[in-house]
Amino acid sequence: MKYYLAIDIGGTKTAIGVYDESGAEKYHGRIVTEPNDGCAQLIERLFRMTQDVLKEYAVVAGGIACPGPLDVESGTVNNTTTLGWVNVPIVQMFSEKFKLPFTLINDCNAGAYGEYKMRNCRNMVYISISTGIGGGIIADGKLYNGQGNAAEFGHLHVRGGKRLKCGCGREDCLELYASGTAVESEYYRLMGKTLSGVDIADLANIGDPVAVAIYNEVAEYIAEAVVDIQKVLDPETIVIGGGVADAIPFRKNPSFQKLGQYGVNVKFSNLNGRQVLLGTMYYIRDSGVFLGKGESYERHQEILRQ
Numbered sequence: 001m002k003y004y005l006a007i008d009i010g011g012t013k014t015a016i017g018v019y020d021e022s023g024a025e026k027y028h029g030r031i032v033t034e035p036n037d038g039c040a041q042l043i044e045r046l047f048r049m050t051q052d053v054l055k056e057y058a059v060v061a062g063g064i065a066c067p068g069p070l071d072v073e074s075g076t077v078n079n080t081t082t083l084g085w086v087n088v089p090i091v092q093m094f095s096e097k098f099k100l101p102f103t104l105i106n107d108c109n110a111g112a113y114g115e116y117k118m119r120n121c122r123n124m125v126y127i128s129i130s131t132g133i134g135g136g137i138i139a140d141g142k143l144y145n146g147q148g149n150a151a152e153f154g155h156l157h158v159r160g161g162k163r164l165k166c167g168c169g170r171e172d173c174l175e176l177y178a179s180g181t182a183v184e185s186e187y188y189r190l191m192g193k194t195l196s197g198v199d200i201a202d203l204a205n206i207g208d209p210v211a212v213a214i215y216n217e218v219a220e221y222i223a224e225a226v227v228d229i230q231k232v233l234d235p236e237t238i239v240i241g242g243g244v245a246d247a248i249p250f251r252k253n254p255s256f257q258k259l260g261q262y263g264v265n266v267k268f269s270n271l272n273g274r275q276v277l278l279g280t281m282y283y284i285r286d287s288g289v290f291l292g293k294g295e296s297y298e299r300h301q302e303i304l305r306q
């Protein structure tokens, strides 16, 4: 039996999963990321977890999902603000340490691939709404990576009118109005109190009017962006996931019911945050990353059948 290792490095938590070749989860571990501790310390902790897992399972390849921007070709995390990492050659570090092939994938792209593998379609878009907003595009059954950072839906322009400056250099990007960070700052603006996104979602779920109003507004921005995405890519399904999208008033917002008239088929994720690990595992399995350079995908399929 062959096993695959998937690592999902996030701004608040980092998860490790081991899967067999059918996709069944054999191990799941989770640690708090603590970005202030820096990159070296987190990688050291991940090395220890990986070491323990490799003693138990005959892992043939590993995948690391990370927030962008990334250089997936060289396996380098370029400049990830949520983690405070700059130019970290993470693939080389893991490959050399464990003498295994590793690959790097944008975490939202991995989430898209995980959602896609659970659904019966060929063309799908995934929008992830958490601290920031990202996503992934599945085109004709394959993950569309662009140059490595495709589907940055958080930087679609919205009619917010506040002229908020985005880290990307433009004004009024979607994630300034509809991300977890936006939910927190809007709550602070209205109530003068700092609460975490999770706390505000809890309030919204029990009907707190301010929290409900914030999530309703977020849903309206997302619904508009979803129509734009439909018009450009025409997927069969658009899946919305991430912590913000789990809040009940968000999911129940009437804007989403009206999307049918624009030909949009919206679904909400039900993978409870596991889509990134699952997608990373399926991605390395399906793309045959554990093969040496020059070996074909067909050869990979042949190995899987053995």
Ligand SMILES: [Zn+2]
Pocket (backbone or CB within 6 Å): 154, 155, 166, 167, 168, 169, 170, 173
């Ligand atoms: Zn932007």
